[in-house]
Amino acid sequence: MKNKIFVVEDDPNIRDIVVAYLKKDGYEVSMADNAEDAWEMAYRDQPDMWILDIMLPGMDGYELCKKIRQDSEVPIIIISAKDDEVDKILGLELGSDDYLTKPFSPRELVARVKRIFKRVNIAPVKKEKEVTKTIQLGDLEIHIEERRVFWIGEEVEVTAKEFDMLTILIRNQNRAFAREELLSLVWGDDYFGSDRAVDDLIKRLRRKLDGLPIETVWGYGYRMRSDEEGSQ
Template identity: 40%
Template sequence: MENKILLVEDDKSINEMVKNHIEKEGFVVETAFDGEEAINKFLKETYDLIILDLMLPKLNGMEFMRLAREKSLIPIIIMSAKDSDVDKAIALGMGADDYISKPFSLIELLARVKASIRRANTYSKSQNNESKKIIELGELNVDLDNYSVTKKGELIKLTAKEFEILKLFIKNPKRVFTKEQLYNLIWNDSYLGEESVINVHIQRLRKKIEDNPSSPKYIKTLWGIGYKLGEV
């Protein structure tokens, strides 16, 4: 079955260029040129991934993403001229899975699209797997096969990447991971100093699983080195 992508970009030339390039790889691409059109399509159709510009008319990209995240954990790739670490951190903190700055390489964008859909498909298949391997970690119960986490019996909603990060630590309880190693293993991509991507995903994961994210017990920081699983 062909994967369907929603491309939200108000610049018609960029919209057409990206659409044509991605469709050559066999994807179905539907387009929207403003935030209101995008949210209307999102609520009516089912997509496998969203490519989203931030500076949109009628409804900006951040607001669109907030509304989308209330309904779905669909992968979202931000494609924006806003390229500061602050902009990236805000977007990733609101639930984006990846961020590519304009101007960008179509080859790089396509690679990120394929990687995001591949991870999401793996996540979905794992959720439907009937076999179980549940790890007890402090107050957490982590089902490695079905990609679910509960804390004190309550389900915690993690994105695919957040779960992959937690799963990596659980499977390697004594290992310290540098930011470069985490990026290479979770994003399956070369590390180009994307510290904000790692930092925000760790922060988001901590907010969901830790009692006190500012004093974490599950994911420990080793300053100047990286992260490791805490002894809980």
Template identity: 45%
Template sequence: MHHYTILIVDDEEDMRNLVEMYLLNSGYTCLQAANGVKAINLVESHEVDLILMDIMMPEMDGFSICEKIRLKSEVPIIFVSAKGEEWDKVKGLRMGADDYMVKPFNPGELVARVEAVLRRTGKGKMPVNRENGNIIQLGEIYVNIDSRNVVIEKEQVILTLKEFELLVFLMRHQNQVLSREQLLENIWGTEYGGSLRTVDTHIKTLRMKMRTADYIQTVWGIGYKIEEKDVE
């Protein structure tokens, strides 16, 4: 199966990483560019199936990049911008963009727009979701193991090392009841001399940082489990 390659063009690294996390989780391969020169070079040197591009960037804005790329390529382009004025949308579409999204957006809408543009431009069948060893997802929680990025409800969340390891272990054992002893041994190691209260304390701080996306449930007398909430 062909895994489509999406080029993400944005001068903000956090935004590029966030978008990449969404796309990797849906089976796409990603490239990143922080400026117009890098974006144009990547289009010339790689097989890019679609570009997601911010408009407001220093030195060369998205409109200018689009104009230069259109001189050499018909690769589909979706503008992703905080500017939601009708004039900007019309200008972007007239310059050759295939779609226009306004920030902030949710992961489902982003992937749906990408799929729709690829269909319209004749790229054929979309890739099915595939497991990516570097990405774990549960509901609105996205964890990138390699970069240690944690995104919860579209916002990056900073976790301590043990909080991160605890969240990853729980997510890798979704819907399983894990005892405090299991969590203590797997996260802190068999040589750790602390008490089981260490697990409870870290679960408490982790829950605070997860806010409304807290899927961690207490199983009284045993330990904890993580599972996605039922949508009513």
């Protein structure tokens, strides 16, 4: 079965080129020139991936990304003429899986699409091999297959990257991870943004899970302290 991609881009030249390259590579593609129409399309037919422009008429790409993440963990690639670091970080914080700055090579975009689908498609195989379906650390409980997080008995809504960061840290308790390593593990090897994205994600986790034993390793990165290590 072909993977289905929704492309939301108001520039017809860019949209047509992106759609042509994706179709040539075997993907099923639907397109829209504004976020409102794209959102209506998603009600009728859910895609396997979104490719979103930021500067759209009406609702912008950031808002659409936020709406998608409220209901779904489907991969999102943002394409934008905005190349400031703060714009990239905002896109990633809202839940996008990748951020590509215009002008870009359509071949590079297709390569990134393939990489993300490869990562998503191998995830179920890995899960089947997992012996532990639920991981616990003190008041934190993670349901791996359901991708649900509970803190002190209450379910907490987390983004896809927040969940990935939690599982990496909790599976490797007391191990110190460098920021660059966490950036690669959570965002992928071809993400070239600042490691500030890691700091911002950790801040959000600490805010949502107040008391979570994530320790800062000054000048290096972070580690998840086990119960046996005692409290701060």
